[in-house]
Amino acid sequence: MATETESQSGVLDIIKLLIAAGLIVGGLYGYYYLIEWSLPLRALLVLGGLIVGIGVAMTSVQGQRLWAFIQGSRVEIRKVVWPTKQETTQTAIAVFVFTFIMAMFFWGLDSALLALTRWLVG
Secondary structure, three states: OHHHHHHHHHHHHHHHHHHHHHHHHHHHHHHHHOOOOOHHHHHHHHHHHHHHHHHHHOOOHHHHHHHHHHHHHHHHHHOOOOOOHHHHHHHHHHHHHHHHHHHHHHHHHHHHHHHHHHHHHO
């Protein structure tokens, strides 16, 4: 009995997602097909299709899982310890200095290999 309910729920979710995709594509199609309408009205058509399509998609199991993931991500972002301005500046300076040192190293290596190649070739 549980498998039958799960399969019906799965079919219902697929139908919801197809309807949502149809609404979004329909809004985009209307934008290009109804060229005689004014631009703001056509833009509202696209926006309306997008909003209603997302609303329908969020009623599916996948949409509810996505919403739970978003909420969990917001909680985790609050736990992040962001670097101070001084730490950011020091790290950026270290990266620039190291990049300059590596650039000079590879420039010197390239020049030495070029001189060696010219000496070997003649």
